[in-house]
Amino acid sequence: MGALSHLECGLCGKQHDAFALQGLSTCCGKPLLARYDLKAAAVSLTKEALRHRLPDMWRWAEILPVADPTHRVALGEGGTPLVEVPGLGAALGIPRLAVKDEAQNPTGSFKARGLGMAVSRAKELGVKVLAIPSAGNAAGAAAAYGVAAGMTVKVFMPADAPRPFRIECETLGAEVVLIDGLITDCGHAVKEGVEREGWFPLSTLKEPYRLEGKKTLGLELAEQGDWTLPDVIVYPTGGGTGLIGMWKAFDELEAMGWIGAERPRLVSVQSAGCAPIVRAFEEGAEFARPWEGAATLAAGLRVPAAVGDFLILRAIRETQGCAVAVPDEEIADAVQLMARTSGLYACPEGGACAAAARRLKNDGWIDEAERIVLFNTGTPFKYL
Numbered sequence: 001m002g003a004l005s006h007l008e009c010g011l012c013g014k015q016h017d018a019f020a021l022q023g024l025s026t027c028c029g030k031p032l033l034a035r036y037d038l039k040a041a042a043v044s045l046t047k048e049a050l051r052h053r054l055p056d057m058w059r060w061a062e063i064l065p066v067a068d069p070t071h072r073v074a075l076g077e078g079g080t081p082l083v084e085v086p087g088l089g090a091a092l093g094i095p096r097l098a099v100k101d102e103a104q105n106p107t108g109s110f111k112a113r114g115l116g117m118a119v120s121r122a123k124e125l126g127v128k129v130l131a132i133p134s135a136g137n138a139a140g141a142a143a144a145y146g147v148a149a150g151m152t153v154k155v156f157m158p159a160d161a162p163r164p165f166r167i168e169c170e171t172l173g174a175e176v177v178l179i180d181g182l183i184t185d186c187g188h189a190v191k192e193g194v195e196r197e198g199w200f201p202l203s204t205l206k207e208p209y210r211l212e213g214k215k216t217l218g219l220e221l222a223e224q225g226d227w228t229l230p231d232v233i234v235y236p237t238g239g240g241t242g243l244i245g246m247w248k249a250f251d252e253l254e255a256m257g258w259i260g261a262e263r264p265r266l267v268s269v270q271s272a273g274c275a276p277i278v279r280a281f282e283e284g285a286e287f288a289r290p291w292e293g294a295a296t297l298a299a300g301l302r303v304p305a306a307v308g309d310f311l312i313l314r315a316i317r318e319t320q321g322c323a324v325a326v327p328d329e330e331i332a333d334a335v336q337l338m339a340r341t342s343g344l345y346a347c348p349e350g351g352a353c354a355a356a357a358r359r360l361k362n363d364g365w366i367d368e369a370e371r372i373v374l375f376n377t378g379t380p381f382k383y384l
């Protein structure tokens with residue numbers, strides 16, 4: 001079914017085998033990007049065919065990595081609404097404003113897309129034991145999909161991670177290992193188990209297929225806009241998989257002849273308490289220096305060093321986008337504003353997008369006639 005052909009190093013472009021388990025590229029130690037035979041895909045992936053498919057992320061089967069549909073581990077991920085928010089739009093002076101509401105995914109966040117895809121592909125390639133370092137939504141999604149796939153799931157979590165995330169993983173039957181330290185220490189513990197026990201690691205962009213799940217965000221936005229794209233997409237950036245994924249999705253849609261060469265300006269939003277991408281963007285750098293002392297209430301944005309930094313920066317620059325840091329107080333204010341004007345109670349990362357949109361409108365970077373899409377990436381309830 002799928003038209004997956006090979007993997008490509010995101011930095012140097014060297015080809016790698018897509019039919020063996022892969023981590024980072026062996027040439028550069030950078031993320032691998034899945035490549036497809038898009039001509040072959042376009043034969044059966046047509047607008048007519050889409051009309052007869054379920055509205056979940058698997059409707060894009062030809063340009064997804066899972067070859068055999070029986071390997072899909074599906075809990076209803078994707079197909080989230082693009083919610084018009086005229087009340088918030090009026091408050092921000094951006095009338096044509098919409099929110100892609102990713103809180104409506106299984107496990108309450110868009111991590112369901114990435115981990116649903118990565119776990120399904122891992123199942124197809126014979127993986128039995130998964131490991132992930134996470135202090136938040138990625139842990140719950142890895143646990144849900146891993147357990148549904150019949151795998152053993154090991155979650156390495158900082159001991160001070162919010163309790164709801166830990167309870168969620170334990171309830172789902174994952175083995176939770178609490179580490180007295182930071183998320184980077186959890187990463188080291190996973191690496192050890194990978195080397196010693198042969199576990200398969202699911203860290204952001206360190207295997208190729210979480211990105212392919214996140215890519216469906218871009219495919220859905222194009223379909224929901226009847227094959228026209230918004231002017232600006234505002235994305236809360238931690239590891240950046242969603243931003244890189246949408247950028248990749250638009251390129252694939254163009255190659256299949258479904259959209260033209262125009263692109264939305266991609267905006268990367270971070271918290272002022274952890275803004276390595278914003279700093280690198282402003283410095284004109286290709287890679288981002290690690291952020292010291294990262295702290296923010298938007299836990300999904302607390303990523304001091306992203307392995308896909310150069311891809312995020314490329315996506316922003318190629319689309320004439322920008323990167324914006326917003327202080328935590330503005331994030332909290334924006335969550336309240338969105339809730340009270342639109343009935344949409346967002347997670348802090350979603351609030352960060354509204355706060356950034358407000359700044360960009362006030363600076364004149366966003367014009368009031370433009371169509372803007374914000375992301376609410378998850379439920380607020382796990383943060384309470």
Ligand SMILES: *Cc1c(COP(=O)(O)O)cnc(C)c1O
Nearest residue numbers: 238239240241242300349377378
């Ligand atoms: C993980 C996460 C993010 C950041 O997503 P990336 O793709 O890693 O940039 C944003 N919001 C929430 C709620 C998250 O869980």
